[in-house]
Amino acid sequence: MKQKVVIGIVLLMVVAIISCEDDNSIEFARYYSSGSLIYQGHCQNCHGAHGEGLNALIPPLTDSTFIKENLHQLSCLVKNGLKGKLKVSNKIFEGQMPAVDLAPIEIAQALTYVANSFGNKLGTINVDRVNSDLIKCP
Amino acid sequence: MKTLLGITLVLAVFGSCKSNNGGNTLPFYGNRTPVTKTVNGQTVTDTIYQTIPPFKFVNQYGDSITEKNLGGKIYVADFFFTSCPSICPVMQRNMLNVYNAFKADPNIKILSFTIDPKYDSVKVLKKYADKLGVSGNSWWFLQGKKDTTYKLAEKNYLIAVSQDNTAPGGYVHQGYFVLVDKEKRVRGAYDGTQPEQVNQLIADIKTLKAEPAPAPGQ
Numbered sequence A: 001m002k003q004k005v006v007i008g009i010v011l012l013m014v015v016a017i018i019s020c021e022d023d024n025s026i027e028f029a030r031y032y033s034s035g036s037l038i039y040q041g042h043c044q045n046c047h048g049a050h051g052e053g054l055n056a057l058i059p060p061l062t063d064s065t066f067i068k069e070n071l072h073q074l075s076c077l078v079k080n081g082l083k084g085k086l087k088v089s090n091k092i093f094e095g096q097m098p099a100v101d102l103a104p105i106e107i108a109q110a111l112t113y114v115a116n117s118f119g120n121k122l123g124t125i126n127v128d129r130v131n132s133d134l135i136k137c138p
Numbered sequence B: 001m002k003t004l005l006g007i008t009l010v011l012a013v014f015g016s017c018k019s020n021n022g023g024n025t026l027p028f029y030g031n032r033t034p035v036t037k038t039v040n041g042q043t044v045t046d047t048i049y050q051t052i053p054p055f056k057f058v059n060q061y062g063d064s065i066t067e068k069n070l071g072g073k074i075y076v077a078d079f080f081f082t083s084c085p086s087i088c089p090v091m092q093r094n095m096l097n098v099y100n101a102f103k104a105d106p107n108i109k110i111l112s113f114t115i116d117p118k119y120d121s122v123k124v125l126k127k128y129a130d131k132l133g134v135s136g137n138s139w140w141f142l143q144g145k146k147d148t149t150y151k152l153a154e155k156n157y158l159i160a161v162s163q164d165n166t167a168p169g170g171y172v173h174q175g176y177f178v179l180v181d182k183e184k185r186v187r188g189a190y191d192g193t194q195p196e197q198v199n200q201l202i203a204d205i206k207t208l209k210a211e212p213a214p215a216p217g218q
Helices: A002-042 A064-069 A071-080 A104-114 A127-135 B002-021 B088-102 B122-132 B146-156 B195-210
Strands: A086-088 A091-093 B032-039 B042-049 B056-058 B064-066 B074-080 B108-114 B139-142 B161-163 B171-173 B176-180 B186-191
Touching (some): A071 A104, B074 B195, B088 B108, B088 B176
């Protein structure tokens, strides 16, 4: 009897985990596909279809260490733009990135796309995370 | 014997086909004026196509560039500014393909005219060219008077440019690449933001290169 209960509980847990994972992957797919469109409309002109940037003018998005280490700053960077020197892929970039007028959910989708393309693999950047990052913008 | 004759015939047909295909020509853009003149007592009507008028700009090395530097050369012109946040990066990314395709050919040039000459000084243009990875003399970044540049863009390269402080970066302009032939006539306009159109431009430059030289005295 006891054994049956344990098996039942374990089974339930397995089902719960699987469905949870499923929810997560559906959320990820939604963010990622919307993000791909936002990227095309707002980011691709400068950063390129493959995140390659433009020689020494525009930084690439393929430096996965940079993306990972600066993940929490990226929301502010998109929202407010950036001016000054920036070291990406061992190269110094200077110049200006314009502020991009996007809603937090759109920033989350675009960042999810970038953070999971061009050699990056950081999972979903959801809107709650973007909102909490945006509060801390300098 | 019969076979030989057959082969010769086939070859002759193919040969004539080939020379016919060589007549792939590009259109002429802009106004055209018919000119009637009398040659040997006969009235002849000729067409004068619109050409790019003389100009004087300064390139990224501080050298003066006039129409004389482009005599007998094919070139591609576009209008941009270095601080452009919208379509310029994608235009220059595509123009780099044109540059890389023809940088070894001294008779093919690229001219990028800045529409923001106040900010885009010679120094700024040189830095921009360096960062883009452009060296040598096949791609010139040109600075001149704002009025002259705008007039040249609209009247001669048939591109709309204007200052608008509400537009991203403060200017509105079209991302066209304009192809000019050895005789300063506009022969093509391509959307510089579309890689497929830029590939067509590269193909059309090759067509223009193959065009016979103009008869002397024309």
